[in-house]
Amino acid sequence: xxxxxxxxxxxxxxxxxxxxxxxxxxxxxxxxxxxxxxxxxxxxxxxxxxxxxxxxxxxxxxxxxxxxxxxxxxxxxxxxxxxxxxxxxxxxxxxxxxxxxxxxxxxxxxxxxxxxxxxxxxxxxxxxxxxxxxxxxxxxxxxxxxxxxxxxxxxxxxxxxxxxxxxxxxxxxxxxxxxxxxxxxxxxxxxxxxxxxxxxxxxxxxxxxxxxxxxxxxxxxxxxxxxxxxxxxxxxxxxxxxxxxxxxxxxxxxxxxxxxxxxxxxxxxxxxxxxxxxxxxxxxxxxxxxxxxxxxxxxxxxxxxxxxxxxxxxxxxxxxxxxxxxxxxxxxxxxxxxxxxx
Amino acid sequence: xxxxxxxxxxxxxxxxxxxxxxxxxxxxxxxxxxxxxxxxxxxxxxxxxxxxxxxxxxxxxxxxxxxxxxxxxxxxxxxxxxxxxxxxxxxxxxxxxxxxxxxxxxxxxxxxxxxxxxxxxxxxxxxxxxxxxxxxxxxxxxxxxxxxxxxxxxxxxxxxxxxxxxxxxxxxxxxxxxxxxxxxxxxxxxxxxxxxxxxxxxxxxxxxxxxxxxxxxxxxxxxxxxxxxxxxxxxxxxxxxxxxxxxxxxxxxxxxxxxxxxxxxxxxxxxxxxxxxxxxxxxxxxxxxxxxxxxxxxxxxxxxxxxxxxxxxxxxxxxxxxxxxxxxxxxxxxxxxxxxxx
DNA sequence: CGATTTTTTGGTATCGTTACCTTTTAGGCG
DNA sequence: CGCCTAAAAGGTAACGATACCAAAAAATCG
Numbered sequence: 001x002x003x004x005x006x007x008x009x010x011x012x013x014x015x016x017x018x019x020x021x022x023x024x025x026x027x028x029x030x031x032x033x034x035x036x037x038x039x040x041x042x043x044x045x046x047x048x049x050x051x052x053x054x055x056x057x058x059x060x061x062x063x064x065x066x067x068x069x070x071x072x073x074x075x076x077x078x079x080x081x082x083x084x085x086x087x088x089x090x091x092x093x094x095x096x097x098x099x100x101x102x103x104x105x106x107x108x109x110x111x112x113x114x115x116x117x118x119x120x121x122x123x124x125x126x127x128x129x130x131x132x133x134x135x136x137x138x139x140x141x142x143x144x145x146x147x148x149x150x151x152x153x154x155x156x157x158x159x160x161x162x163x164x165x166x167x168x169x170x171x172x173x174x175x176x177x178x179x180x181x182x183x184x185x186x187x188x189x190x191x192x193x194x195x196x197x198x199x200x201x202x203x204x205x206x207x208x209x210x211x212x213x214x215x216x217x218x219x220x221x222x223x224x225x226x227x228x229x230x231x232x233x234x235x236x237x238x239x240x241x242x243x244x245x246x247x248x249x250x251x252x253x254x255x256x257x258x259x260x261x262x263x264x265x266x267x268x269x270x271x272x273x274x275x276x277x278x279x280x281x282x283x284x285x286x287x288x289x290x291x292x293x294x295x296x297x298x299x300x301x302x303x304x305x306x307x308x309x310x311x312x313x314x315x316x317x318x319x320x321x322x323x324x325x326x327x328x329x330x331x332x333x334x335x336x337x338x339x340x341x342x
Numbered sequence: 343x344x345x346x347x348x349x350x351x352x353x354x355x356x357x358x359x360x361x362x363x364x365x366x367x368x369x370x371x372x373x374x375x376x377x378x379x380x381x382x383x384x385x386x387x388x389x390x391x392x393x394x395x396x397x398x399x400x401x402x403x404x405x406x407x408x409x410x411x412x413x414x415x416x417x418x419x420x421x422x423x424x425x426x427x428x429x430x431x432x433x434x435x436x437x438x439x440x441x442x443x444x445x446x447x448x449x450x451x452x453x454x455x456x457x458x459x460x461x462x463x464x465x466x467x468x469x470x471x472x473x474x475x476x477x478x479x480x481x482x483x484x485x486x487x488x489x490x491x492x493x494x495x496x497x498x499x500x501x502x503x504x505x506x507x508x509x510x511x512x513x514x515x516x517x518x519x520x521x522x523x524x525x526x527x528x529x530x531x532x533x534x535x536x537x538x539x540x541x542x543x544x545x546x547x548x549x550x551x552x553x554x555x556x557x558x559x560x561x562x563x564x565x566x567x568x569x570x571x572x573x574x575x576x577x578x579x580x581x582x583x584x585x586x587x588x589x590x591x592x593x594x595x596x597x598x599x600x601x602x603x604x605x606x607x608x609x610x611x612x613x614x615x616x617x618x619x620x621x622x623x624x625x626x627x628x629x630x631x632x633x634x635x636x637x638x639x640x641x642x643x644x645x646x647x648x649x650x651x652x653x654x655x656x657x658x659x660x661x662x663x664x665x666x667x668x669x670x671x672x673x674x675x676x677x678x679x680x681x682x683x684x
Numbered sequence: 685c686g687a688t689t690t691t692t693t694g695g696t697a698t699c700g701t702t703a704c705c706t707t708t709t710a711g712g713c714g
Numbered sequence: 715c716g717c718c719t720a721a722a723a724g725g726t727a728a729c730g731a732t733a734c735c736a737a738a739a740a741a742t743c744g
Contacts, residue, residue: 010489012730023694028732036692053487058464059405060730063699068401070444070465078430080631084420091420091447100465102412102444105433122400123412123442145395147352233634267635289422290632292575293609354700365724370702378722402700405729690741696734703728710721 011052020048031056062124071099071316072125074116076108076132080231080260081288082305083131086153089309090129097317099126106131108194108227114139121146127316129309133157133164134198149319149327151312154305155200156331163319163327165312169200172301172334173207176283177255179336181215185253185281188212190222191241191265192257193230204257204285221248231260231290238264242272245280252280253342259286259300266294266341281342296340304332353394362390373398404466413441413658414467416458418450418474422573422602423630424647425473428495431651432471439659441468448473450536450569456481463488469658471651475499475506476540491661491669493654496647497542498673505661505669507654511542514643514676515549518625519597521678523557527595527623530554532564533583533607534599535572546599546627563590573602573632580606584614587622594622595684601628601642608636608683623684638682646674 017027022041029037030045037045048054062068071094075083091101104120106113114136120128127148133155135143143150143161150162155169177188190208193201209219223244229237241264245251256262262284269276276282276296284291284300291298311330318324359369364383371379372387379387390396404410413436417425433443446462448455456478462470469490475497477485485492485503492504497511519530532550535543551561565586571579583606587593598604604626611618618624618638626633626642633640653672660666 013732014730024730025695025732026693029693032732038692041693055460055484055488056464057405057466057730059401059410059466060699061732063399063401063405063701064730064732066699078426078433079423080426081421081423084422084426088420091445098461100444100446100461102442103433104442118397119440119442122398124399124401142397231631231635233631235634263635270637289573289575290635292577293573293605293632294635295612295637355702356700366700367702367725368723371723374702380722383723399700402729403702405731406700406702408729685744687744688742690739692737692739694735694737696736698733699731701729704726706723706725708721708723710719712719713717714715 010057011054013054013056015052016045016048016054019052020044066124068124068126069099070102070123070125071313072102072104072120072123072128074104074106074113074120074128074130076106077227078103078105081290082259082286085288085305086131086309089306089311090313091309093310093313093317097321099317108199110134110136110139110196114142117142126320127151129153129312129316131155132200133160133166134196149316151315153308153312154303155203156329160327160329163312163315163329165308165315165328165330165332167303167332167334169203170207170210172303173204173255173257173285174211175207175334176285176301176336177208177211178215180253180255180281180283180342181211181217183342185342186217187250187252188217188220189245189248189251189254190220190257191244191254191261192222192224193227193261194224201257208255208257220251225258225261229264230258231264235264235268237261238266238268241265242268242274245269245274246272254280254282256282256284259284259288259291259298262298262300262341263290263294266296266298270295277340277342283342287337299339299342300337302335302337304334307332352399353396355396355398357394358387358390358396361394362386408466410466410468411441412444412465412467413655414444414446414462414465414470416446416448416455416462416470416472418448419569420445420447423632424601424628427630427647428473428651431648431653432655433651435652435655435659439663441659450541452476452478452481452538452541456484459484468662469493471495471654471658473497474542475502475508476538491658493657495650495654496645497545498671502669502671505654505657505671507650507657507670507672507674509645509674509676511545512549512552514645515546515597515599515627516553517549517676518627518643518678519550519553520557522595522597522623522625522684523553523559525684527684528559529592529594530559530562531587531590531593531596532562532599533586533596533603534564534566535569535603536566543599550597550599562593567600567603571606572600573606577606577610579603580608580610583607584610584616587611587616588614596622596624598624598626601626601630601633601640604640604642604683605632605636608638608640612637619682619684625684629679641681641684642679644677644679646676649674 017024104116131154155166195202225237287302359366446458473496497508537544567579626640629644
């Protein structure tokens, strides 16, 4: 006996309508929850749906209505909880509005980001949330001409594509560096992820350097940690930074532009017998959950990752429902959190 | 002046074809990389695409070809790195095959999981990867009748829906408990996430209890930590477990069915002056990155999360390319990792 | 109770691609 | 050089839903 599933494929809305004794349009209205259908017809349709095991084909619906119900999110990485928090914020908010999330990873590389954007736009998302404000020229133009609301997050910029929900990475780095100076540290060093002018690590580095300059210090030694070493099981990033500190024994305060680097540095330094903050103070940037479990606990800049996701998703949802029409620029700020490492 | 974007909307493949002086079918072939098009035509199409800024509408393509290029993934949570590793494995593998990821969160709730499955299936994914083997009846039937390859991961089962890539949570818990017994511990306690018969926490609990029984011990006291406290910034889960340990001072070995609970327990216990493992040994389950940064480092069961994602994605990709037709059952195993906490 | 308005329902065309089949063109060969 | 086969290009219809408009049914009213 032949396989049923191959012969008669999935039922369509037309099958449901026929089985319910109504027109396809009426069935469609019932399934979309329109309130203009008589109770009897409505029940007949629901019964037919159950009887046939009908599952709407949203691809067809999307094509006709040009609404896909998809929001695309592009983040540098899914590793670690830095952006996971943001994605949770987006996801929690979007669930209320029946949008689905489609996630792309740019791997901290704007060329790759461009490819990801191109791939995602072909799926005609109703909106895009993208981490960062630094993109390739073509990526910008792809986003701009997509004709959908865009929210750039995790940064501020004077030239937004559309809406922005972020904070000033420059100011945050400036402020914590200044605060560390005021606390008495004088010999600074920097550990950062790869710097490209305009990216987050770059902005933070500039803020750090400006704060030192404004207080009469020159930027101390610095080290770049590749992103895939930010925090791996082997603590390779931490080792690299600890080596760097060993080579620069006069440094009394290490600022890390990235929380995962700071965590690695604290843990490895501690294991090598360096006392934090007595021998060297360490400050981070980001305040992820893992920060709370290490000893000493990390002095850092708290970033509102979940909130940025939530608000960006809210902006898109409101734009898409027609509730608002204007782009929004939101600064969620940041907060310096003093703990034990500096 | 009216907004251009509203008047002349996006160019379509027909526009590209006209502009290139070929038929839509030829243009379509070029864009899909079919090798049966003459070089001159191919170049003309590419030129037209660039000229018009054409972006393919994959929704239309999907409808016609009934291939969406989407793989749906359903995980209990995006929080923490437990499933993030798996998602990375999936994402890395899928990128090679031009599939996009669509992620749903079930929040450790099979009723919610059912809703998520229903929502995702309407988008007609080409395959589904789902964490866990315990589903509602309707969820199972939805998955089964979807007519697409399914991979259940993170578990083993005697009644797979289709393919399975996992390990035996029961055996893993049994083995580590037995090993702890052999190390000399005699007074056990359990900290677990919510247990539902058949879920991962339940299987691990059963393995733990069976091992104790087989060695002549009765299961000691136990405590359930709600999943949203697994590891939050406030270490609430850790506090709850530390309180529990304080009330049960005779316990010499705590087994946690969840790595995040174990991390919280180790950190909070340490801060409260309890010596681990001298006063109480603690063992975890999962071996996430955060495990490597706490003191004492955690004795645990290493789970191959990344590998499970990779292999599940590989299975689907091979099924979809027609390379294989049969479901695969893969046991990726596990490994007991002795560190300092037990 | 008939005319008019309002509410429900239905018919038709269409979204933008690609499957499938046919026609045209190029290539191979005695 | 013509015939036959293979390769390339094109025409048409269809995927399954919904937008839009028209028709039918029900409700309202003088």
